[in-house]
Structure formats: C-alpha cells, structure tokens
Amino acid sequence: MPEQPIAGRYELVEELNSGGMGDVWRGYDAVLDRPVAVKVVRRQAVAGSPQLAEEFAKRFKREARITARIQHPGVPQVFDAVLDDAYERLFLVMELVDGLPLSAYIRPDHPLPVSWAVAVAAQVATVLSYAHEVPVIHRDLKPSNILVARDGTVKVLDFGIAAILRTDVTKLTATGSPIGTYQYMAPEQVRGGRTSPQTDLYALGCVLHELFSGRHLFNADSKYLVMYQHVNAAPTPLRLLRPDVPAALEELVLHLLLKSPEARPVDVQEVYERLRPFLPTPGGRPAPGESWPQGVPDPTGIFRQPYAPRARVGAGRPVPTTVDPHAALPAPVAVPELLREEIAEAYAHSDALLDEERFAQAAEVLSEIIEPAARALGTENRKVLELRTQRAAIRLLGGDYRAALPEFDALADAYARTGGPSSTQARACRAQAARCRGELGQVTDALAALRDVLHVVRAVGGDVSDEAVELRRDIGMLLLAQGQVPEAQLVLAPLHDDLCLVYGPLDDMSEEVAEALALIELDLDGPAA
Template sequence: MAETRLIQSRYRLLEQIGRGGMGEVWRATDEALGRSVAVKCLKPLGPQHARGDDNFVKVLRERFRREARVAASLQHRGVTVVHDFGESDGVLYLVMELLEGQNLSQLLEQNKQAPLPVADVVDIAEQVADALAYTHRQGIVHRDLKPANIMRLTDGAVKICDFGIARLGADIGFTSRLTGTGIAMGTPHYMSPEQISGSEVDHRSDLYSLGCVLYEIATGVPPFDLDDAWAVLVGHRDTPPVPLREHRAELPAFLERMVLDLLAKTPEGRPGDASELCGRIAAARSGPVLVDPHAHQGAHPHPHAHQGTHPYPNQAPHPIAHVHSATPSRVRPQPAPGHAPHEPRLPDWTRGMTTGHKAAGGTLAAPRPTPYDPTAGLTGEWTSPGMPPPVQLPGAARVERPTPPPELLSVLASRHNAGLSLGRLGRWDEAGEVHRAVAEDRERALGADHPDTLTSRYEVGFTLSRTGRADDALREFARVADGRERTLGPDHADTLAARQETAYVLGRLGRYAEAHQVYAAVLASRERTMGPDHPDTLRCRHNLAFNLGRLGRLDESYRTAQEVADARARLLGATHPDTLVTRYEVAFTLGQLGRWADALHTYREVAAARGAVFGADHADTLAARYEVGICLGRLGRSGEALELYRDLVAARTRVNGPAHPETLRARHGLGVNLGRLARWEEALEESRDVCVLRERVLGADHPDTLVSRREVAVGLGWLGRWADALSAYRQVAEARDRVLGQAHPDALASRNDEAHCLEQLGRHAEAVDLYRRVADLRRRQGSPTG
C-alpha cells in the first residue's frame, strides 16, 4: 500500500511498522479524531495464492475477522485496545491503539540476547498473568503467546497483542476448520505439547507458552533451543527443560520453580489458572526483595504504580425500591461484578464506572505515569524521563541531600511493585503496610516532596480508602496534593489527580458540598490546561455530574451528564465503554427525576450496546440489565421485571456463582417483584434465602443484608404475621442505629417501619411515641445546629 493511502476516508497510512504471517501493521492517523493509531491490514496475497485458491483466501479472511471480533470484545489494561474494524477495497483492516515501546523479542535483541533483569522478568510475568486471567475468564485462549506478541511499553506497562488465532472455548468446530488448512497454528519455540500433538487445548496451553517466554527472557535462550523446528517440537513433547539456574545462577528459586511448573508436559501438572499464577508472584514479591545484582541500573526501569486518579470497580447497583445509602461500608470489600476476584466492590458512589488502568476502559482511569528511574535524585534534581521539572516557588530553599545508593532506589522500586501486587489481589491492609514503609524510606532518602515519595503516599491513601478508612485517606490525599502542588505546580496532571481523589473521598464521607468545590476547581484547571474535550476533563465532569445528583441538583446533574455523554459519543463513539458509562449515569438521573420511561429506554440502549461490545454475560451488560428491571418495576410492569430477573439470576449464577453478592442482588430483585405481584409466600421464601446468604457472605450488619431483612419483614406483614414482622423491623432498625447513627435517614425510615407495625398490632400509644421520636430527630437533623 502507498504511504499516502486513505482507508474509508478516515485512516491515513503513514509507515509500515510491522509485518507478520497474517498481515502488515501501519502507523496511521485517524483524521476524524486527530489521533495516532495502528492499522493492521490483511497481508496482500502473493502469486502462489491467486484467485484460484479460493479456500485459502476464505480461511485467511475468516481468521482475520475472527481476530477483530475476539480483540474487540476484550477490555483490559493488559490487552491491546481495538478501535475499529472493516474492509476497504477488498482489504480487511483492524484499527488499534498505537503502542509506544518494544516487544520482548526486540528487547532481547537490543540486549544482545542477554537476559532481562530479574525484577523486570517478575513484573512482566505478573502483568501477562493478570491479562491472561482476564482473557481466560472470557473463554478465550490466545494459542500463539510468544515474545513478539508481548509489548513492553515505554511507561513499563505490558500488553498482549495479536489474538489472530485465539479461539473461543465453545467454538471448537470453527477451530477445526481453521487448523485443517495446513496454516501453522502457533510458533514452535512456544507451543505446548498438547498443541503439537493436535489434542484439544485450553487455557493451560497459554500457561505453557508463557513459561517458554519467561524462560527465554530470564535466561536469554528458549527452553528448547535446537537446530530445526521438528527437534524443537520433540523437545517440548518429550524432553525435560534444563533448570533455569543452570543458565543463570542468581535467579531466585521461586522463579525457577514457577517457570518449570508452567512447563509441565501435561496440563494437569501446571498451575490451575493464571489467577493462581498471579497469587504465587504476589506472595513471592511480599517476601525477600527481588533484585538482580548483575543488572545495569536504569537499563530496564521498573514501572511506577498508576499515578493519578485510580480506576474503580464496576457498577454497584442500588437496591431495588430503596434509596442509596450515602454512608460508606466499613465491612470487608467484596469482589466487583464480573471482575477478577481481587477487585473489591465499592459503594454505589462508583456506580456505572468500569475497571481498568487505561482511559479506554474506565471512567476514572488515569494515564500510567513515568517509569521509575533508579538514578532519579542522585544529583539533587528530579530527572525521571518525561516528567516536567518541579516548580521552584519564589523564596523556596533547595534542600541538598546525600546521593542515595542506586541499589537502595532499586530495592524501594521493587517493594513498591510488591505493594501494587498485593493490592491487585485485594490484600489492601498488607498493601498499605508495604506502601507506608516504602513512603517512609523514600522520604528519608529523597525528601518528603520528591515525586516518588508522593507516589507512595498516594498509594497509601488509596489503600486507606479501600479499607474503609476514608478520614485517614482524605488526610493522605490532601498531603499528596499539597506536596505535588509545591513541586509540580497546581495545574500539573498528577496534582489534579490527587485533588480529584480528595473529592472522591469527600463524597464517600457524605461531604458533597466540599466535594463539589474540589471537583469544580479541578474541572476549571483541566479545561484551562487540557481543553474541554480532553478525556481527563470529561472524566472530571462525569464525576461532577454524579456529585450534583448527590446534592439534590438533579436537573443540573442530568444536563451535565448528557453533555458528557454527547461529547464522548462524538470523540470516542457511541458504543465506547466511557460513553456507555456516562449514558448509564444519565439513565440513573432520569430515574431520580421520576422519568422512568425515559430511564428504561436509555438503560435498554446501554444494555444492548454493552452486550454487543462485551458480550451478554459481561458484568457491565448484566449491571445495565439489572437497572432495566428496576425501571420495569417502577412502571408497574412487574411481570416483565420478574422474567428479566429470572434470566439475570441464571446469568449471574453461571458467571459469578450462587453466593456472589451480585447474584444475590438479582435474587433480591426477583423477590421484590414476586411481592409486587402479590405472590407473598414465594416472595418471603426468596427474601429469607437471600438474607441468610448475605449474612453469611457480607455480614449481619451489611447494608445489603439489612435490605433483605427488611424485605422479609415486608413479606411477613403482607401475610398478616405482624408480630414476626415487628421483630424483623426492630433488628433492622437497631443495626442501622448502630452502624449509621440514629439520625441517619435509613435508620429513621426503619423506625417508621417499626411504628407502622406497632399500629397494625393495636399498640397505638407505642406507635405514636415512636413517630414523635422520629419526627423530633428529623427536625433536629434539619436544623442549623443539628
């Protein structure tokens, strides 16, 4: 193709940057959005595959389309993002994010085939394992994992590329048709024994291939580095690999053991799944620090944590027919719907937000920061590559510090990464201890306002937020924001990220007016420095819209969310995850405004779009369908809602298991709508089952458990069993008094329920007294001093 060729009047090809068995990859410009992209084109056919070989052409095209469908369904920070797919002048093309960095094969070549530093090997292993855990949960096996298909970006992130021969687990017949063509499926140096023998493969084949990759980057040679392809294949099938430490004695024992386990000849001998592998790596990281004493400092920098606003878990939908609770839960965080088990579920303050470190995958995701540079601070300057110089405030004295040893900085970077790994596993208390210790050591070595010290402080704040210590998190984020403002300036992206995190925690504390002030200030700065349509600006406006709703300014909340949704649709596309997240927020606000028919229409559109993009069983799709059920119930269409919730319970059970909080949420909706249809015996039975399971999984005082216990009381009342209902209502009221305080709206509502029950039992004096107490508490709560 000519360098000036324009595809679909939109993508201008500039230069070829890659070539492989399936196609060519071009650096290109998306002229509609003004951004750089990578365009993968089906490789033009040579004379040996002329028009007469229609079967070959058909299979190649089918495989390419398969790559597009599979890749487009994946939304994870460790997988290449796909923007578009189509056909132009007979050429199939795939538009992807443009990755700046090198694949592992190029890194080894650049390093003259010398192995990579141990810390880099471990970090790459962990990031690839995390990405594989996600893709395997989607039922996708890569089948061609090799160094050339794993990119190490300039910021230290690792991404898996090229799902061209991935297969969907349920699509066995299609895979057989592809493999029957004689086209090579996989690369000999990295193929699993079962792949070589033509047996059925599953996710454990990818684990074997990952073992081959790790073996090579840790030792400099593949596990079976033989003269010809057949000898390599026989080696995979029949020959035990040479232990890694015979090639490189300083490798940690845990790394050698892990890689050899991955290279087991049978799938049963390997780790059960990639999540198990992530756990092993994290456990090793939390032990003795992994440092390669022979590595050249700075040759392969350790990546920092995600610096700036953290990504948050996906939807935590509100309970049916009950108001949102503003009080953050102080119980153990639960897994987010549909995400890795180590991702905790936060309260509904994060409603509608997807997970992921890349902006393409989540509303609050922030760009990854500059990689850690072990030489930073050695000259008294902060010299991390790509980082703007710190702001020297007038009259501020520069503190000269002794030069920290590079080995110390490398150790601190490794410990920092260990803290991140613990966080990814949901071990937030342990992660917080690690980050706190690293922050103190960095402060002693580099100073309190050094960017690396503040990065560790930021992570401390995040772990505090995740463990329910919102007040402590607020103080930590304020400290980070002030330090970054002093050193980087008030409008620096990292300063604004810390300010935005401060606003988030204020919201969790119910301090919405203060949160609004911070969001508004951050938004003004982002608009001034980045422009109104920058992703970070739109992200902040999205959060501002949510906070407006919390302040009761529903019309403003709706208008702001609608404006953000329109802007995201224009810039990213109508079905982009960020667009759909904001449309989800628009639908929620419509519901709060009582416009349930409009909310139903919008939720249905979001659910359909998410189903097309992510799949019917994806957590985001199921969350939107849940909200469709709420709208149907509000509109009096409980029969339709009941059928929807039956399907949703089946899907949640299939995806998450019968006792998962989201499965129980769907069952709660089922019970509520049974009651609305006056099927009270069935409704009571369902509510009791859900209440028992929620108490076991979430705890007796968890808000969801109390919502279920109240639903039990409602059912008992409708069946005329008022004495039993009174006991249940009192349990709920006492728990809410204890957890939320007597004056909390939910606690007051429970006392009103109790008073109503007393009335039904003929205990009118007690009922009147309780009503008066509730009214008095409400008056005091609404007074200036109350």
C-alpha cells in the first residue's frame, strides 16, 4: 500500500476485508477530517501493456462517474476515484458504512424470518431500480456485496467494479473467465453473453433463495459444475426446503431464476410489487415467530416507520443506579508496562493529529487502544475512563456532538460509580453532555442539566470558581439564544460583575459576557423605533 496519502489526502488506516477484485480499507480523508472506505483494486487486475493501461484508465473514470450518478441512500456515496501514475492501481473512495454483509446473517441451521428476508430483498430491488435507470448493471450481486447497516438500511456495494474489469481489457480475466461470482452467475454470464438488468434479477433470485433456505442455490464439488448447473439444472423449489415460505414468494424466486433473461420479470419494479404484500405495514408490529436475535439490525424498520425521524439521542439509555458512597471501590489494577507504553503512544499520536485539527482521526487513534485497555484493566479502570474522556472531548471539539453525547453520559455514570456523583470528573462529564444537548437543540434538557451541575459546584467550590463561571456563562448564553432575554440578563449581569472583580474586565470571558449584555441592551427583538 502507498506510504504517502492517495491523491495527497486519503490515508489507508486498516484493512476491512479482501475479495477477488480488491481490498477494502478503512481510510481517512485529511482534507475533510472524516473516515472513508477505500476500495483498492488488485495490481494484477490493472497491469498490462501501455495500450491496455490507457484503455483501462478511460474505462475506470467513465464507470466511476456513472456509478456516482446512482442517487440513492442504498448506494454508498462515491467521493473520489484515483488512478495512480503507473496505471497499476486504482482507488475508489466511498462513504464508510457501519454494518455487516448480508452473508454474516445467512446460516443453514437458523433460517431468517420471512419478513426480514423480504425487507432486505425489497430494499435491494429499490436500489437496483435506481441503478438500472442510469443505466448501471451490477453484474456481481451477492450477499457479501449487500451490507446491512446497524439501523437496518441495506447498502449495495461495488457497483461498476465488474464493468471496469471487463474481460477484453484486464489481465485478471484474460483467460476468458466471465466476470461475476459463480454461485450467483446468470446463465448468460456463464456463456459470456450480453448482460442486462435481467442478469441482476437472476442474481437477486439466487440471493433470495439463499436468504430463505440458508444455502446456495446450487452446490457441487467444483465451480465449473456449479456454473453448468446455472445453465442447465432446475432449482429446487423453496417450499421443499422450507414449507413456511409463502407460495407466492416461491413462485417469484422461480420466476427470477428462469434460464432465459426474457422469461424473467420484466423489470425490478415488478419484483418489488410482488414482494410488497409480504412487507410489514406502517405502524405494524412483528408477527409471532418473526423476531430475530437481539443486536441483529431490523431491515423491516423503514417499512414499519417510513420517513421516521432518527431516534432521540440517548433514548433507551439505562437509568443510572444510586451510588452507595460507602461501597468499596474496585481494587486498582496494575497497568502492564507494554500497555502503558502503547497508551502513551496513542495519546502522543492523537495529540499530534489534534494539532493538525484532524479530529475524527485523533478520536479513532484513541478508540484503537481503548478496547484492549478495557479488556486488560476493566471498563471502569481510571486509565480506561481517562482515554474515553479524551476521545469524547475530541469529538466535542470536532463538532461531532451526536457521538460525544452518549459517551459523556456513560462516563458521568461511570465516574459517579467509581468516585461519587459529585466528583470532579462526574460533574465535568455531566456538563459536557449538557453542552452537547444544547448544540443538538435539546435546550430544555441542557439547561436543566447545567443548573443541576452548577448547584453541586456552588456547594463544593463557590460561585466564582473556574468551573462555576463557565457553567453560569453557558446557562446565560443558552437562555439568550432561546430568546429568553430577561432570564439571560439575570444570569449574565451578575456574572459580568464577578468576572470583572476576579479576573478583570479584559479577560476573554469578561469581554464575551460584556458583548452579550450589550446586545441585550440594544433590544434587537423589541419594537422598531
């Protein structure tokens, strides 16, 4: 892999998976400070004569542009396409999706619920309808190219890759082997014939058959025998393998798997309409026996609650238990020397990235050490909590309030358990969580939390400690931003007096509060003169 950033901005951080056409890496965009996915097509797929390399470069750019035109949330957004100067490697830079491939959920001993499988297939059909309109044919649709995100949305990966690596151009397929994966290859692909949208429909039929049955459509000792079966053998009807599959779904799968492309459904819209009667209705609940293991994404959710707002931040968060101040604290665990060095290196690396304002990557560096540290020392070990606190602070600093909020909430609970609810760390994390809520528009909750923390701080350190004046400033500014001008003035005016007395009128916070009070005096919301 290149030691220098790709195109001067994309860094390869960690290999996520490896396939026949290339490797997928977790990457980092240094310009926009965000994680990305980078698809690196294998060297042997690209190398060739200068003439082939030139033709490949043209095709790569053309296909990347076409793929980027598929405007659908089920297709990871293409950010960039880079071909190196030697025409030996190509890099597709895409949206990084948090989820698992569909293949991770297919098991012969645990068939997927019908509604789960139908919801996945319907989402894939929707994506294909947008792609075929461009027109883009996938040519390599399979479970490992279908990703189920944690919120249940389905993403179809690797559009355009098969087209880029066509047999007449690349060394990878110079032997004449057809592009595709043999377990999902339509008869016309096996024969090396023309592909069409119906080619993708056949692959979708293979995927649906596998979702319902837990096994490949055809199985044999060699891939060539499987390819022969795709051309000549009749598929086993699903209800012989799984009697609870509705007859109409069995008919749809058999229709998708017809040998002649013209005999298959006319288009993917027809497929969706035939799936629709088996999709959950808006507001509906899972039928008995249609549940799935805890932690498995729910692809039916977008049908049960279409266009629903995203879940409230912190919704479902467990209520912290009451802390017994007399309870014995866990005994400290000695930090192994090697782990101590790795933690120090992580802090140093993260700090260096912070100096460059690379907030997302700085937080990721700490994430990589937090998990092994928690396994070795315990999740509420002081060193682990400090690492998590620094990561949350970086996310807050970088403006990622949605990610920082649950971390600060969890840290406040952990510090309350280990050091007491009024400990400095617990107070600080509760205040930071409140600031995140304020940035996310949850002003009522933010104000209530800040006032609660201020009440504790006043009892511990008075009204003009650094912690107290920051809380008073935040409360006043939130009130002002909400248009509660009289309430804001009642907070900010005495705060300004205290700041001038203790820190002087030229202190940064003194000047900030003075400016806010000057705005209040202008009465910009009052009637025009």
